[in-house]
Amino acid sequence: MLFNSYIFIFLFLPLVLICYYALSSVRSGSLVRGFLLLASFCFVGYQGIYHLAVLLGSILVNFLLLRRMEHGAKEKKKKIFVFGVCINLLLLFLFKYLDFFLENVNLLIPGDIPLTDIAMPLGMSFYTFSQIACLADGYKGIRFGGDSMEGKREGFSFAEYGAFVAFFPKLIQGPIASHREVVCGFRSRANKKADYGNLCRGIYAFALGLGKKVLIADTLAKMVNIGYCNIEALNGTSTLLVMVGYSLQIYFDFGGYCDMAYGIGYMLDIKLPINFDSPYKAESVSDFWERWHMTLTEFFTRYLYIPLGGSRKGTFRTYLNIMIVFLLSGLWHGANWTFVLWGALHGAVKVFERAVGVKEWKGPRLFKQLVTFGIVTFAWSIFRADSILQARQLWERLFLGGGGGIYGPITDSFQELVEVSILYRVGMRGLMDRFPWFLPVAFVFLLFVACLTMRNTKEKVEAMKLTKWKMTVVAGLMVWSILSLAQISEFIYFNF
Numbered sequence: 001m002l003f004n005s006y007i008f009i010f011l012f013l014p015l016v017l018i019c020y021y022a023l024s025s026v027r028s029g030s031l032v033r034g035f036l037l038l039a040s041f042c043f044v045g046y047q048g049i050y051h052l053a054v055l056l057g058s059i060l061v062n063f064l065l066l067r068r069m070e071h072g073a074k075e076k077k078k079k080i081f082v083f084g085v086c087i088n089l090l091l092l093f094l095f096k097y098l099d100f101f102l103e104n105v106n107l108l109i110p111g112d113i114p115l116t117d118i119a120m121p122l123g124m125s126f127y128t129f130s131q132i133a134c135l136a137d138g139y140k141g142i143r144f145g146g147d148s149m150e151g152k153r154e155g156f157s158f159a160e161y162g163a164f165v166a167f168f169p170k171l172i173q174g175p176i177a178s179h180r181e182v183v184c185g186f187r188s189r190a191n192k193k194a195d196y197g198n199l200c201r202g203i204y205a206f207a208l209g210l211g212k213k214v215l216i217a218d219t220l221a222k223m224v225n226i227g228y229c230n231i232e233a234l235n236g237t238s239t240l241l242v243m244v245g246y247s248l249q250i251y252f253d254f255g256g257y258c259d260m261a262y263g264i265g266y267m268l269d270i271k272l273p274i275n276f277d278s279p280y281k282a283e284s285v286s287d288f289w290e291r292w293h294m295t296l297t298e299f300f301t302r303y304l305y306i307p308l309g310g311s312r313k314g315t316f317r318t319y320l321n322i323m324i325v326f327l328l329s330g331l332w333h334g335a336n337w338t339f340v341l342w343g344a345l346h347g348a349v350k351v352f353e354r355a356v357g358v359k360e361w362k363g364p365r366l367f368k369q370l371v372t373f374g375i376v377t378f379a380w381s382i383f384r385a386d387s388i389l390q391a392r393q394l395w396e397r398l399f400l401g402g403g404g405g406i407y408g409p410i411t412d413s414f415q416e417l418v419e420v421s422i423l424y425r426v427g428m429r430g431l432m433d434r435f436p437w438f439l440p441v442a443f444v445f446l447l448f449v450a451c452l453t454m455r456n457t458k459e460k461v462e463a464m465k466l467t468k469w470k471m472t473v474v475a476g477l478m479v480w481s482i483l484s485l486a487q488i489s490e491f492i493y494f495n496f
Contacts, residue, residue: 209259
């Protein structure tokens with residue numbers, strides 16, 4: 001079930017909100033947590049019983065390990081922690097990386113080991129990391145959920161732990177939220193009654209995210225898919241447009257999901273951590289990773305980079321630790337050498353920036369943003385490619401394809417948009433017929449300017465005033481987005 005689907009928007013989400021607020025009025029925290037667990041299981045189960053079974057098994061094993069760890073001695077805690085991390089990583093390897101490993105073994109060693117073709121369970125990359133973080137905190141003596149909102153130390157039930165891990169707004173694409181952030185929301189007395197201000201703000205954030213996904217990211221996806229399927233037909237100009245188009249597509253696709261997840265959390269009075277903070281305003285690659293998928297960066301920093309020694313063991317070890325983090329971050333995104341190369345490129349640039357002290361460089365802010373965007377966009381071309389060979393072919397067309405007009409099928413994909421018929425009716429047919437490249441180029445340019453200038457959703461939500469005009473605009477955006485749901489498309493990060 002996707003956030004941008006009719007069944008979620010018209011059935012699942014309204015039913016969850018109605019039941020949640022009805023149960024909250026009873027003022028039974030355990031009942032509400034049990035309902036959220038059941039709702040999240042239904043969300044996963046809609047995708048298939050297989051996905052639900054894997055999630056339920058993972059939750060049960062980690063819950064038992066955490067309970068065993070609660071009152072154990074330090075040495076016992078360490079053994080449980082190591083065992084738990086190994087189990088979680090082993091399961092992730094079996095479901096996500098086993099076939100990738102076997103494919104490479106077949107290339108290196110003569111033979112034909114059959115692949116397993118095991119389907120990747122829904123959200124496994126995210127809930128595995130969430131549970132590893134819980135085990136690490138348990139080993140450090142940090143109780144699950146921390147203290148209650150009233151300062152009391154509380155135990156935790158299976159329903160509470162399961163509701164945290166499976167909480168459907170964050171399950172399939174993050175954020176990788178801390179148990180303290182989510183469980184404190186579950187336990188808060190303020191969340192036992194309807195807050196219509198938060199409900200309206202949540203709807204506002206959800207509408208913005210849905211618009212970003214359906215109206216922008218999916219429109220760019222058509223152009224990008226045409227480009228990557230016809231690389232040999234592209235000239236340098238078209239290749240540049242496709243590369244920038246994908247950079248913007250993944251920005252609005254992932255940013256749209258983050259807005260919707262943030263908005264659903266607001267509707268349920270659960271404040272999920274910010275995971276997307278205008279990353280194309282970044283003035284360096286290091287700054288970019290403080291703004292893009294922020295909770296993933298925090299996870300790798302806290303549970304990998306710092307335990308490896310961080311920057312405490314000399315310059316060489318610092319640079320090595322950075323590269324290890326980015327290589328594993330790339331591999332986490334997918335079982336393909338393109339992701340490893342993508343991570344290596346980001347790691348190498350971050351090491352370079354640290355070595356030369358980029359943060360201390362002075363210069364026009366816009367220039368630094370453009371340079372960073374160029375590096376990130378080049379790296380995204382590897383991320384999007386099916387193979388390193390395809391990425392290389394794209395770069396060859398970029399540098400050797402020459403100039404000229406935009407590839408015809410790309411311009412045609414924009415002409416087919418329903419919204420373009422409106423432009424025809426207001427007298428722009430002559431301009432677009434004469435300059436068919438105008439629409440895709442203008443669309444991409446305006447989106448890029450918006451990325452550099454507009455406030456992010458968190459800032460908009462926090463500053464939002466509940467006026468009739470604002471809610472009318474939100475309703476209009478929702479209707480426009482829903483009417484544009486001609487084809488339900490997956491989010492890019494859904495596959496990771």
